Amino acid sequence: DDVLHLKTRALTTDKKTCHLTEKEKEAKWYYNLGYALVATSPDKALEFINKSLEIRLEILPEDHATIGFCHHDIGRAYQNKSMFDEAIKHYKESIEIYEKHLLDEEEYQFNITERYRRCHSNIAEIYTKQDDYDSAFNFKMKALTIDKKTCHLTEKKKEGQCYYDLGCQLAATIPDKALEFINKSLEIRLEILPEDHATIGFCHHDIGRAYQNKSMFDEAIKHYKESIEIYEKHLLDEEEYQFNITERYRRCHSNIAEIYTKQNNYDEILYFKMKALSIDEKTCYLTEKEKETQCYYDLGYTLVATNPDKALEFTNKSLEIRLEILPEDHATIGFCHQNIGAAYENKSMYNEAIEYAIKSLEIRDKILPLICIETAASHSTLALVYSKHQLDQSEKCNEHCVKALEISKQS
Incomplete structure (x- = not known):
């Protein structure tokens, strides 16, 4: 109620809405609130827009443009709830109303012609999902005829x-x-x-x-x-x-x-x-060398899980080029070490996996902020390898586990 009071007060001070009656302001407030919730909370949106529609039907002609807006956004809410028949019903009601206002000179909250087009486009989208391709085609054709970019x-x-x-x-x-x-x-x-x-x-x-x-x-x-x-x-x-x-x-x-x-x-x-x-x-x-190394890196990254041997070949090529052209503590060199470590882990070569994960972490510690999700990920990887495959290294496992948790809490 307090929010309603404040919102209607805002409409009273707005030049575009100050002339409205209290009932019209109330209806507009419910509509605006529902409109804002259509994508994220369609049930609540339906509650508010239906309240707006109820008020507008009491005080306005049944073919008023704003009643068309209500039907339109009720349709959107139903579409987001996958209640397609209800959505189509309301879109069609808004289309009937919009058709009476296409030549109006009055300035409404929304562009009537654009909303008219969107209704046809949304119905076409629903019919496509329902495999009713003939109906989808007809509504798409209508939408193209309305659209400024395609009507010609x-x-x-x-x-x-x-x-x-x-x-x-x-x-x-x-x-x-x-x-x-x-x-x-x-x-x-x-x-x-x-x-x-x-x-x-x-x-x-x-x-x-x-x-x-x-x-x-x-x-x-x-x-x-x-x-x-x-x-x-x-x-x-x-x-x-x-x-x-x-x-x-x-x-x-x-x-x-x-x-x-x-x-x-x-x-x-x-x-x-x-x-x-x-x-x-x-x-x-990027220079040709930089592009080349990025190519090898991307290839290696793609193959880490499915073909770790090939991933190692390509990531090592990337690392070799990067070491030629970049400082040895460059972030991308850390990324190479991280992926080499991951490939070794997938090959069950755990000592090598730890070696490269530590190299990656050393670089990240130098150049990235302490509170960094990437650094937390490196600590997590090390903790995982120690816990599963280096059972005598429980202290190191705990150390990296704690660091990962600390960083995650702060980030």
């Missing part, structure tokens, strides 16, 4: 975009269905666009993702390489596409490297990893 597209282009969006949504969960839709999109786009158009690159990219999720790696690589060829022609484009071309270009190289890792094709991995590092904004400034 021809029907064919919208159709191609719909199939593409549907396929993207399914690539991780139902890759076979994803392939069906993205291939339809690709077919349409190849009919109406140049064969090196950026959106055709997007299709090949996501066909590659779907094949990768089906573990059909050769097919995945083939499509990733086709998208790379297309992306290379658009890296300097000023046009704004659905996705960042440079980032997608990097991801293709990174995904191919990931596949080659699974296929133990290490020479190819290095090429594609190096290329990915050269594209990435965070690493493109």
Whole structure:
């Protein structure tokens, strides 16, 4: 009650809301509170937005825009609770109301046209989850027609975009269905666009993702390489596409490297990893030597649990290069020691594991703050090795255990 009083007081002092009646302010307060909770606490959100809706239905026409907002966010809350039929029901009620206000000149709390589009898009997302693809397609088409960025597209282009969006949504969960839709999109786009158009690159990219999720790696690589060829022609484009071309270009190289890792094709991995590092904004400034050592490190890190011998080979290569070009107490050298230790532990070579874990810890103690989760992790690793495999070293085990706990409590 105190919060309600303070919030309604705030609405009274706000220039945009001071003219509202007490009932309107109360309804707005309940709505704002529910709106803030939709994602994190949908049950509480429903309680508050339904209170707002109840008040608004008492004092406003039933097709007032703010009643549409209530139905919209009740729909969102139900969607977050996976109560999809209820969500669709409320989205459709808000759509009916929004349609009466699309040309209003009045300024509302939200952009009506954008909310109208979102309702269609959210319903399409639900129908996709329910495998009702025809309904999903129809609502996606409507959403594209409303959206400022896509309303200018021809029907064919919208159709191609719909199939593409549907396929993207399914690539991780139902890759076979994803392939069906993205291939339809690709077919349409190849009919109406140049064969090196950026959106055709997007299709090949996501066909590659779907094949990768089906573990059909050769097919995945083939499509990733086709998208790379297309992306290379658009890296300097000023046009704004659905996705960042440079980032997608990097991801293709990174995904191919990931596949080659699974296929133990290490020479190819290095090429594609190096290329990915050269594209990435965070690493493109590195020297060739620094990129090379990062490649070996990443490879080794990936293989620690599954192939510790190969992990040791690559991490030692990384360590060798880093020792040539960096101070011997550089943080990344500590990371190498840590991973070498982990690989030795996985090979049951516990003396070596302890040796490298201690080397890693010595570097971390020099350069990182004492209250650091990384340092706590090193102490935990040592405690674990001593407790399981060096039973005569109980004092050392306890020492590292206590240090890990102390740091964890303070961090």
